[in-house]
Amino acid sequence: MDPSDEQRSASSSSHVFVHNPHLDAMKDDILYHFSLGTKTHDLPAMFGDVKFVCVGGSPWRMKSFIEYIAAELAMEDPKSDYPNICAGTDRYAMYKVGPVLSVSHGMGIPSIAIMLHELIKLLHHARCTNVTIIRIGTSGGIGLEPGTVVVTKQSVDATFLPKFEQVILGKTVVRNTDLDLSLAEDLLQCSKELNQFETVIGNTMCTLDFYEGQARLDGAFCAYTEKDKQDYLSRAREAGVCNIEMESSVFAAMCKLSGLRAAVVCVTLLDRLKGDQLSSSHEVLHNYQMRPQVLVGSYIKKQLKAKMQRS
Amino acid sequence: MDPSDEQRSASSSSHVFVHNPHLDAMKDDILYHFSLGTKTHDLPAMFGDVKFVCVGGSPWRMKSFIEYIAAELAMEDPKSDYPNICAGTDRYAMYKVGPVLSVSHGMGIPSIAIMLHELIKLLHHARCTNVTIIRIGTSGGIGLEPGTVVVTKQSVDATFLPKFEQVILGKTVVRNTDLDLSLAEDLLQCSKELNQFETVIGNTMCTLDFYEGQARLDGAFCAYTEKDKQDYLSRAREAGVCNIEMESSVFAAMCKLSGLRAAVVCVTLLDRLKGDQLSSSHEVLHNYQMRPQVLVGSYIKKQLKAKMQRS
Numbered sequence: 001m002d003p004s005d006e007q008r009s010a011s012s013s014s015h016v017f018v019h020n021p022h023l024d025a026m027k028d029d030i031l032y033h034f035s036l037g038t039k040t041h042d043l044p045a046m047f048g049d050v051k052f053v054c055v056g057g058s059p060w061r062m063k064s065f066i067e068y069i070a071a072e073l074a075m076e077d078p079k080s081d082y083p084n085i086c087a088g089t090d091r092y093a094m095y096k097v098g099p100v101l102s103v104s105h106g107m108g109i110p111s112i113a114i115m116l117h118e119l120i121k122l123l124h125h126a127r128c129t130n131v132t133i134i135r136i137g138t139s140g141g142i143g144l145e146p147g148t149v150v151v152t153k154q155s156v157d158a159t160f161l162p163k164f165e166q167v168i169l170g171k172t173v174v175r176n177t178d179l180d181l182s183l184a185e186d187l188l189q190c191s192k193e194l195n196q197f198e199t200v201i202g203n204t205m206c207t208l209d210f211y212e213g214q215a216r217l218d219g220a221f222c223a224y225t226e227k228d229k230q231d232y233l234s235r236a237r238e239a240g241v242c243n244i245e246m247e248s249s250v251f252a253a254m255c256k257l258s259g260l261r262a263a264v265v266c267v268t269l270l271d272r273l274k275g276d277q278l279s280s281s282h283e284v285l286h287n288y289q290m291r292p293q294v295l296v297g298s299y300i301k302k303q304l305k306a307k308m309q310r311s
Numbered sequence: 312m313d314p315s316d317e318q319r320s321a322s323s324s325s326h327v328f329v330h331n332p333h334l335d336a337m338k339d340d341i342l343y344h345f346s347l348g349t350k351t352h353d354l355p356a357m358f359g360d361v362k363f364v365c366v367g368g369s370p371w372r373m374k375s376f377i378e379y380i381a382a383e384l385a386m387e388d389p390k391s392d393y394p395n396i397c398a399g400t401d402r403y404a405m406y407k408v409g410p411v412l413s414v415s416h417g418m419g420i421p422s423i424a425i426m427l428h429e430l431i432k433l434l435h436h437a438r439c440t441n442v443t444i445i446r447i448g449t450s451g452g453i454g455l456e457p458g459t460v461v462v463t464k465q466s467v468d469a470t471f472l473p474k475f476e477q478v479i480l481g482k483t484v485v486r487n488t489d490l491d492l493s494l495a496e497d498l499l500q501c502s503k504e505l506n507q508f509e510t511v512i513g514n515t516m517c518t519l520d521f522y523e524g525q526a527r528l529d530g531a532f533c534a535y536t537e538k539d540k541q542d543y544l545s546r547a548r549e550a551g552v553c554n555i556e557m558e559s560s561v562f563a564a565m566c567k568l569s570g571l572r573a574a575v576v577c578v579t580l581l582d583r584l585k586g587d588q589l590s591s592s593h594e595v596l597h598n599y600q601m602r603p604q605v606l607v608g609s610y611i612k613k614q615l616k617a618k619m620q621r622s
Contacts, residue, residue: 209425
C-alpha cells in the first residue's frame with residue numbers, strides 16, 4: 001500500500017476495505033480471537049447480510065443488546081436463544097439478529113484493535129456492503145449531568161489532539177480520528193425524537209489508562225493533587241472534551257481506513273469534575289448503560305423502516 | 312508522592328505498597344471492575360492470606376489454573392466448585408484456593424493496568440504481606456521452537472528499550488520494567504527439575520497492537536513487505552528479544568512500584584520468523600498453554616513445601 005493511501009477515505013465505494021496485499025496470497029485466514037476462519041466457516045452465508053455492527057466492552061452488555069434489538073425489530077427468537085457465535089473462545093463474544101451484529105471488545109485500545117482487525121477481515125471475506133458500525137459504551141463525563149449520552153465528533157488523545165498514533169515496525173504512524181458527522185447528526189436527531197435523555201455531540205478523550213491516565217485520585221498510584229486534576233480536566237473541557245473513555249481513537253482510525261461509516265455513542269456514568277469513584281447504585285448505572293442501546297436501537301429501526309419504504 | 316519515590320524499590324518491606332496519599336482520606340474504596348469494595352466486603356478476611364497471585368488474559372484459563380493448583384496442592388474442593396469472586400461483573404474473573412489467587416486481565420496494557428490498580432489496592436486493603444505475582448500467558452516466539460516457555464528478564468518496547476511510558480495529566484513519565492531476576496532463576500530451576508519442556512530466560516517485547524504492532528502480515532491493514540517484517544524481527548532478536556506479547560511492560564512497572572516480587576512466564580505459540588497465523592491444532596495449542604500453569608504450579612508447591620519445613 002502506498003503511504004498516501006492511508007488517508008484516502010474509502011467512502012467512494014460501499015464495500016469494506018482491507019488494505020493488505022498479503023491476504024490474497026493466503027490459502028485460508030484464521031480469525032483466531034473469534035475462533036472463526038475462511039476454511040472452517042462459510043463467512044458470506046453467516047455474515048453477508050450484516051448492515052449494522054454494534055460493539056461494546058462488556059460481553060454481557062452485547063448479549064443484552066442483541067436481545068433488545070431483536071425485540072425492537074420484532075425478530076425475536078421464540079426460544080429467546082441467541083448463541084454466542086464465538087463460543088470457541090473467551091476473548092470476545094458475538095451475537096447476530098437479522099442485519100445486526102453485536103460484538104464485545106474488552107477494555108482499551110489494544111483489545112478493541114485486535115477485534116477490529118478480525119472484524120474488518122470478517123466483513124471483507126463475507127463481502128458485506130454499506131455497513132454502519134457504532135460503538136456503544138460507558139465513559140466519564142466532564143461538566144455533564146451523569147446519564148448524558150455523548151456522540152463523538154472527534155476522538156482526541158491525552159493532549160487533546162485529534163490523532164491516533166499507531167506503532168508499526170517500531171515507528172510511529174499518525175492516523176486521523178474523525179468520525180462520520182452525518183451519522184452523529186442522525187443519532188442526535190433520533191435522541192430528540194425519543195426525548196428520554198439528554199444527548200450531545202462533542203469531543204471524546206481516549207486514554208491508555210483509567211486511573212493516572214484520566215487524572216483519577218483513587219488509583220494505586222497518584223503523585224498529583226486535586227488541583228492538578230481539576231486543572232487538567234478544565235483544560236480538556238476548554239478543548240471541547242465532553243467525555244473520556246479508552247477505545248474511540250483506534251476505533252475511529254481503523255473504521256475510517258476501512259471505509260466503515262462509524263459513530264461512538266457513550267453514556268457518562270459520572271461527572272469527573274465532581275468525583276472519581278462509580279458510587280451510584282447498581283440500578284442507576286444499569287439505567288444509564290441502557291441509553292446508548294436505546295438510542296442506537298431506535299436509529300437502526302428507523303433506517304430499516306426507511307429502507308423498506310424505499311423498496 | 313515525591314517524583315524520586317517513583318524509582319524507589321519497595322523491597323525493603325514485605326507489604327504491598329500503594330503510592331497514593333488520597334486513599335487515606337476516602338471513606339470507602341470501590342474496586343469497580345472487580346465488583347468489590349471496602350464497605351461491602353471484608354477484604355482482610357477474604358484475601359489476607361494471599362501469598363501468590365497468578366494473572367493471565369483469558370478468564371477460562373484462570374479458572375482452569377485454580378482447578379489445577381487446587382489439585383496440585385491437594386486442596387481440592389470436594390464439590391469441585393470454585394466460584395468466581397468477581398461474579399458481579401464480566402470485566403475480570405477471580406478465583407482463590409488457599410494462598411493462591413487467580414485473576415484474568417483481558418488483552419493489552421490498558422486492560423491489565425485497570426486490573427492491577429484494583430488488585431494492588433485490594434492486596435493493600437487486605438494487608439497482605441510477602442506476595443509473589445506471576446503473569447502466565449501466551450506469546451509469539453522469535454527463533455524458538457513453538458511450545459518453548461520464556462521467563463522474562465526485562466520487558467522492552469517496540470524499539471527494544473526496557474521502559475514503559477505512562478501518560479499522566481497529558482505528560483509522559485518513563486517507568487522501569489525490570490522483573491525479579493532471582494524469581495526468574497527460581498522458575499528456570501523448577502523447569503529443569505520438571506524436565507517436561509524447554510524454558511529460557513530472555514527479553515520480552517510488549518506491544519500495543521497484535522497485527523501491525525507485531526509486524527504481522529495478516530491483519531486488515533499491512534503496508535510493509537515480508538522483508539520489512541523479517542528485518543524488524545531480526546533486529547528484535549539481536550536485541551535479545553525472545554518473545555512478543557501485550558502486557559508485560561506495565562505489569563513489570565506497576566509491580567516494581569508496589570513492591571511485588573514479579574515474574575512473566577509466557578509460552579510461545581508459534582515462531583514468528585516462520586509465520587503469523589496460529590494454525591496449530593486445538594490440542595497442540597492447549598498443551599502449550601498448560602506449560603506456564605505447570606511450571607508456576609510446581610514453583611508454588613515447592614515454595615509452600617519449603618515454608619512448611621521451616622515452620
